[in-house]
Amino acid sequence: MSDLAVGVVGIIIFFVLLAFRIPIAYAMMIVGFAGFAFLGSPGAAWGMLSREIFSTFSSYSLSVIPMFIWMGFLAYYTGIGSRLYQFAYRMMGHYPGGLAIATQGACAIFGAVCGSNTATAATIGAIALPEMKRYGYADSLATASVAAGGALGVLIPPSVIFIVYGIATEQSIGRLFLAGIIPGLLLMVLYILAVVLLVRRHADLGPAGRKSSWRERWQALRGGMVEVLLIFAFSLGGLFAGWFTPTEAGAMGVFAVLLVSLLQRRFSWQALKKSLLDTTRTSAMILLLVGGAIVFGRFIALTRIPFALAGWAAGLEMPPFLIMAVILLIYLVLGCFIDALALILLTIPIFYPVVVTVLGYDPIWFGVIIVLVVAMGVITPPVGMNVYIVKGVAKDVPLETIFRGVWPFLLALFACIALLIAFPQIATFLPGRLG
Amino acid sequence: MHPAAKSITVVTRAADYIAGFLLLLVMGLVVANVALRVLFNGSILGTYEMVGYLTAASIGLALASCAVQNGHLAIELIVHRLPPRARKLIGPLFSLPAALFLLVAAYQLGRYGQRVALSGEVAPTTGFPFHPFIYLVAFGFFILGLVELVKAWPSVKGVAGR
Numbered sequence: 001m002s003d004l005a006v007g008v009v010g011i012i013i014f015f016v017l018l019a020f021r022i023p024i025a026y027a028m029m030i031v032g033f034a035g036f037a038f039l040g041s042p043g044a045a046w047g048m049l050s051r052e053i054f055s056t057f058s059s060y061s062l063s064v065i066p067m068f069i070w071m072g073f074l075a076y077y078t079g080i081g082s083r084l085y086q087f088a089y090r091m092m093g094h095y096p097g098g099l100a101i102a103t104q105g106a107c108a109i110f111g112a113v114c115g116s117n118t119a120t121a122a123t124i125g126a127i128a129l130p131e132m133k134r135y136g137y138a139d140s141l142a143t144a145s146v147a148a149g150g151a152l153g154v155l156i157p158p159s160v161i162f163i164v165y166g167i168a169t170e171q172s173i174g175r176l177f178l179a180g181i182i183p184g185l186l187l188m189v190l191y192i193l194a195v196v197l198l199v200r201r202h203a204d205l206g207p208a209g210r211k212s213s214w215r216e217r218w219q220a221l222r223g224g225m226v227e228v229l230l231i232f233a234f235s236l237g238g239l240f241a242g243w244f245t246p247t248e249a250g251a252m253g254v255f256a257v258l259l260v261s262l263l264q265r266r267f268s269w270q271a272l273k274k275s276l277l278d279t280t281r282t283s284a285m286i287l288l289l290v291g292g293a294i295v296f297g298r299f300i301a302l303t304r305i306p307f308a309l310a311g312w313a314a315g316l317e318m319p320p321f322l323i324m325a326v327i328l329l330i331y332l333v334l335g336c337f338i339d340a341l342a343l344i345l346l347t348i349p350i351f352y353p354v355v356v357t358v359l360g361y362d363p364i365w366f367g368v369i370i371v372l373v374v375a376m377g378v379i380t381p382p383v384g385m386n387v388y389i390v391k392g393v394a395k396d397v398p399l400e401t402i403f404r405g406v407w408p409f410l411l412a413l414f415a416c417i418a419l420l421i422a423f424p425q426i427a428t429f430l431p432g433r434l435g
Numbered sequence: 436m437h438p439a440a441k442s443i444t445v446v447t448r449a450a451d452y453i454a455g456f457l458l459l460l461v462m463g464l465v466v467a468n469v470a471l472r473v474l475f476n477g478s479i480l481g482t483y484e485m486v487g488y489l490t491a492a493s494i495g496l497a498l499a500s501c502a503v504q505n506g507h508l509a510i511e512l513i514v515h516r517l518p519p520r521a522r523k524l525i526g527p528l529f530s531l532p533a534a535l536f537l538l539v540a541a542y543q544l545g546r547y548g549q550r551v552a553l554s555g556e557v558a559p560t561t562g563f564p565f566h567p568f569i570y571l572v573a574f575g576f577f578i579l580g581l582v583e584l585v586k587a588w589p590s591v592k593g594v595a596g597r
Contacts, residue, residue: 018509018510019513020514020525020528020529021529021530022530023508023533024507024510026507026537029540030536033536033540050540050543051547053544053576054568057495060483063490066458066490066493067461070458070462243473244469247465248468251465251469252469254462255466273455277451277452277455279455280454280500281497281506283494284494284497284506285501285506285507287494288494288507339510
């Protein structure tokens with residue numbers, strides 16, 4: 001059997017393991033190890049696995065992940081998410097669909113202190129869903145706006161997916177963070193537009209709430225917005241200015257959240273303990289996934305599949321944008337079944353050389369596009385991670401209702417991707433100027 | 436709960452608490468290093484190395500706790516559509532070898548740590564031996580394997596008793 005055929009068989013076995021509910025990280029390690037052992041020797045494969053796992057876990061670059069995750073959990077447990085939503089609600093709640101619009105704003109701002117889409121959806125969902133229920137919002141709009149809004153958390157820095165993409169492709173994490181800002185804000189505007197158009201056609205989906213006084217709005221601004229801006233400036237400001245490494249920016253962000261909560265007398269040992277335990281578990285899941293992907297990637301590299309694919313793409317007599325469209329379609333389909341982070345880790349060794357080396361696309365732009373495409377996967381059936389998170393909060397709402405409500409937001413995501421393809425400067429402008 | 440399963444749960448919880456404490460140490464170390472750099476133009480020798488090793492130990496020790504809460508990402512595509520009898524038969528067919536793989540991986544990680552210890556390899560900047568951190572990751576994999584074994588056991592027993 002040729003090395004290429006071994007690679008294809010390995011990929012098929014990997015998908016069989018996934019189909020039978022073996023965790024993705026385990027499946028990548030098992031297939032990566034077995035394939036390496038088949039092409040080399042079991043001794044060499046065990047040596048490779050042990051080395052790669054320890055060097056992944058002890059990598060200084062990857063230690064940024066727990067820090068930014070912790071920053072998000074700490075912000076949640078110290079009530080920053082709740083105060084943020086209050087601010088957005090005071091500003092927008094009196095418009096039809098205003099609470100769903102406020103949810104998008106709150107998700108975007110919370111995304112600035114949290115690196116994960118699921119944490120953003122869980123945090124804002126826990127606060128926004130009871131409010132929307134109280135004001136008689138349709139379940140479909142309420143739940144879908146939270147599930148979709150969570151995706152803003154992966155575009156607006158800090159973003160765990162950008163960190164992993166940056167490390168996998170050796171791109172600057174700071175430049176990727178900068179590249180995500182304008183597309184993130186654009187997506188928020190498109191989401192808001194989707195809500196406005198929806199409630200204009202079906203006013204009963206999101207009735208207008210009470211209008212807040214300017215005093216209430218000012219208090220909410222002081223309570224919710226200022227602290228987030230301070231934390232963002234302290235942590236990511238230092239990263240963009242080149243004073244901190246990404247890990248330092250994450251640790252300083254955690255320190256800033258701790259400081260803000262102490263100054264506001266909202267700190268509790270319980271919040272610190274809960275945030276730490278949630279962080280270690282989530283980070284363990286992510287880093288085992290990264291370790292598994294590296295082991296799997298070593299096997300795939302041995303089979304020379306990426307080189308064969310790059311050679312095949314280079315030989316195609318098709319315009320690059322058509323090949324790119326096919327690649328995006330593959331991501332879109334796989335994104336419906338595989339988690340965003342796992343999908344990026346799994347496919348980057350295969351597609352990145354084709355897109356960047358053969359087709360000549362900008363690696364930073366590709367990172368943003370990929371994050372957007374896989375963000376679709378978190379709200380599409382059957383494996384829409386954010387939809388399941390929202391379902392966990394709104395237990396009485398059937399999954400079908402949430403998936404049905406997601407369609408207008410999916411169209412907004414499509415529009416955002418189309419705009420980014422037509423105008424790549426949306427992603428490359430900020431890193432070009434400031435990076 | 437079976438006493439063995441109970442013991443594994445206790446060990447997993449303790450490991451998770453230690454993992455959290457190590458993360459707290461990492462944050463403190465990085466913030467102290469930044470403060471020293473900004474305020475006194477100094478630094479703590481070997482911060483980058485220490486952050487890496489402490490993070491490795493923290494992640495390793497939290498692996499099992501993540502598995503206890505079914506936190507390791509898996510996809511529900513086929514198994515939940517199968518009839519309960521088929522699910523019972525197929526469950527251990529995949530989960531048992533996966534658990535055994537993790538246990539062997541833990542043993543191999545331990546051997547890797549031993550090789551590093553015997554070779555006298557040390558951290559490049561500070562010169563301290565880092566193999567204890569490899570042992571901690573190996574221990575994390577060991578309890579992860581045990582947790583997966585305990586999770587797979589009821590279905591194995593169900594199939595054997597049939």
